[in-house]
Amino acid sequence: MTKNGAAIIDGKAYAAGLRERIKAEVPKFQEETGRTPGLAVVLVGDDPASQVYVASKHKATIAAGMESFEHRLPADTKQEDLIALVEKLNADETVDGILVQLPLPDHLDEKAVVMAIDPDKDVDGLHVINAGRLANGEEALTPCTPLGSLMLLKDQLGDLSGLNAVVVGRSILVGKPMAQLLLAENCTVTMAHSRTRDLPDVVRRADIVVAAVGRAEMVKGDWLKDGAVVIDVGINRLAPDPGKEKGRLVGDVATAEAMDHVRAITPVPGGVGPMTIAVLLRNTLVAASMRAGLDKPKGL
Numbered sequence: 001m002t003k004n005g006a007a008i009i010d011g012k013a014y015a016a017g018l019r020e021r022i023k024a025e026v027p028k029f030q031e032e033t034g035r036t037p038g039l040a041v042v043l044v045g046d047d048p049a050s051q052v053y054v055a056s057k058h059k060a061t062i063a064a065g066m067e068s069f070e071h072r073l074p075a076d077t078k079q080e081d082l083i084a085l086v087e088k089l090n091a092d093e094t095v096d097g098i099l100v101q102l103p104l105p106d107h108l109d110e111k112a113v114v115m116a117i118d119p120d121k122d123v124d125g126l127h128v129i130n131a132g133r134l135a136n137g138e139e140a141l142t143p144c145t146p147l148g149s150l151m152l153l154k155d156q157l158g159d160l161s162g163l164n165a166v167v168v169g170r171s172i173l174v175g176k177p178m179a180q181l182l183l184a185e186n187c188t189v190t191m192a193h194s195r196t197r198d199l200p201d202v203v204r205r206a207d208i209v210v211a212a213v214g215r216a217e218m219v220k221g222d223w224l225k226d227g228a229v230v231i232d233v234g235i236n237r238l239a240p241d242p243g244k245e246k247g248r249l250v251g252d253v254a255t256a257e258a259m260d261h262v263r264a265i266t267p268v269p270g271g272v273g274p275m276t277i278a279v280l281l282r283n284t285l286v287a288a289s290m291r292a293g294l295d296k297p298k299g300l
Contacts, residue, residue, distance in 0.1 A: 007264040009152055011271040015278035019064060022281050025297040026065040029288060037288035038067035039097040039123065040089045044082065044108065045075035050101045060277050066284060069095060075105050082108060083116050090118040096288035097123035099280065120291060123283040125177065134180045141283050146178035148275025149210060149231045156229050156264050161186035166203050168192045168219065168252070169212035174233050178210050211252035221257025230258060230265040233272050
């Protein structure tokens with residue numbers, strides 16, 4: 001807890017617990033099917049941040065007791081060669097989840113690559129079929145960051161039914177699926193963005209605020225209703241202070257100001273970020289279970 005009773009939501013601790021629950025379910029899957037769930041990650045090029053992400057995903061997958069298949073391709077890989085690899089992974093019965101690390105080099109068509117992934121192995125939840133399933137209230141593989149955000153909200157608030165939620169940001173990665181997940185929890189949802197008129201007033205009416213617009217500390221403390229719960233998805237690096245090599249990381253919410261108003265808020269870093277890989281593992285196990293004709297593991 002912090003001043004005025006506002007709580008910092010510990011995404012790192014929640015993610016660690018989720019990973020342990022996944023790890024406990026893997027042997028049950030192995031006993032039922034005689035095999036181990038498998039996640040294939042494809043990295044094209046040598047982007048340093050992407051390399052770090054892929055290494056983290058590999059380590060977490062192995063730690064959860066699942067198979068990890070890495071495919072590293074040169075930056076000049078042709079579109080048809082990348083699609084051919086995806087199709088090979090679609091047909092591979094040892095692979096339950098396929099993730100192509102984004103962004104791809106500029107000459108590659110990200111949308112076409114995502115569309116080539118079998119929707120039942122689309123653990124990033126970006127295929128239009130999964131987006132449609134989510135919109136229709138059907139069982140769907142859901143993008144990791146919004147699903148992780150929902151888990152943190154339900155852990156804080158329990159039943160979300162009837163609450164007013166504002167999602168600031170309309171990306172297909174976070175904003176749009178986040179709104180669908182909140183609707184499924186019977187929230188009253190407003191989709192807002194940088195061009196929303198009277199944005200502070202719109203945000204001020206919300207019991208739940210999910211900030212995912214990609215602008216450093218855009219959401220000010222006095223935009224927030226007293227007692228709101230805030231999920232800050234943004235991660236932005238400020239210009240470095242004099243004498244420093246790197247600027248500090250901040251979210252889309254001015255956290256220090258927000259503390260005077262909110263009931264709880266995710267920090268940056270250490271809030272939503274750790275949830276993303278944990279939910280990726282969850283999606284892989286869920287995809288494996290669905291492909292094997294098993295019920296979705298309870299508690300995930």
